[in-house]
Amino acid sequence: MSNQAIVLKKKSGPTFKDQVMAVLPEGGNLNSCLTCGLCASGCPASGLEDMDPRKYLRMAALGLDEEVLNSKWAWMCTMCQRCVYACPMKIDIPQLVFNVRNRWAKEEQPKGIRGSCEMSFRHETCSAMGASEEDFTFVVEDVLEEYQESQPDFADMTAHLNKEGAEFFLNQNSREPVTEPDEMVPLWKILHLVGADWTYGSKGWAAENYCLFCADLEKWEENVRIKTRVVEDLKSKVWLNTE
């Protein structure tokens, strides 16, 4: 417990919490806190950076904007929404956190997240690991050929790239093609056995979108639109993205 009382400075204009409320449906119920602590009691991030969800919301409610905006805790809350699930008033603390992340200057944001967001635009693949169209095409074709030859029941297995009109367009997390390509195969086998008509794309194939995590709305949308264009151009009916 703090021995010294916190003296609130009187501010003019809307607080950070007011700004966030203006962009959320129902204002994210950010004014409805009963201070019960159900959020904090089941939150694995409670205690990190001397913070927890209730404290974070109370600080925002008190207009302690600088402290709320500068706490690294915004990068330690995973925005998993368990607090919303537990909250009797359904207060959207994760969206408060998301908007804090949004306010951080790009150069101040965690480099791993920011860098992965930027990297996804190096090619038209959206790969946060910077894998190109050629890289992906080579790995998929190489692995497929190897399995078609070595596993007789899967000689007819497919892993198409850019097959027009396929029912399903499947995204793929970069980790498999880049670091452990054999891990792509079990899913291919399942799709083969059920007779699914599916395709990858040489562009827009990567499932991940780190721009969401750094709350960069423009870049997030740009990443999604690249993928959407590929799905639409191929005239696939269903877009499967597990991320």
Add this chain to the structure above:
Amino acid sequence: MREGKLKLNSDWNKRLGVKFTVQDPCQLVRKSLGDPIAEDLRFVVKACVGEDNFIDMTPNRSNNFCCGGGGGFLQSGFPEARRAYGKLKFEQVDRTGADYCVTPCHNCHAQIHDLKEHYEGKFHTVHLWTIICLSLGILGENERSYLGPDLAEVNMYP
């Protein structure tokens, strides 16, 4: 599965009795499709490993604890905080006594795998696709990197 196209079979585990638990991914369950998809997940896993070999952790489904792999935490450069966050999840999995934790989410897989290594747990962390193919008898030797020595040779294809 319900159309009979995937003939999942748990006979391989009848004698072995290898135990499994599942991580309910926040993104899939709480944030997207809710408890019904968590039920589907259990339906699939039980079909693969046998009803008696499945152990749920508590709390679960929509009320599950996040593992700490989401929201970019794995890439944020705060590994100590991330592992402190994940200690709750590690203990939850560990307490089930399960030999395997099935993680049907990329972030959950990476995080729980790391937690197990860091806290020196006994369980293994596997993708759902691995267990499905194992139970179908179509999992080859190069597709077994996340299986432990107990299952390294079981139901081998071809």
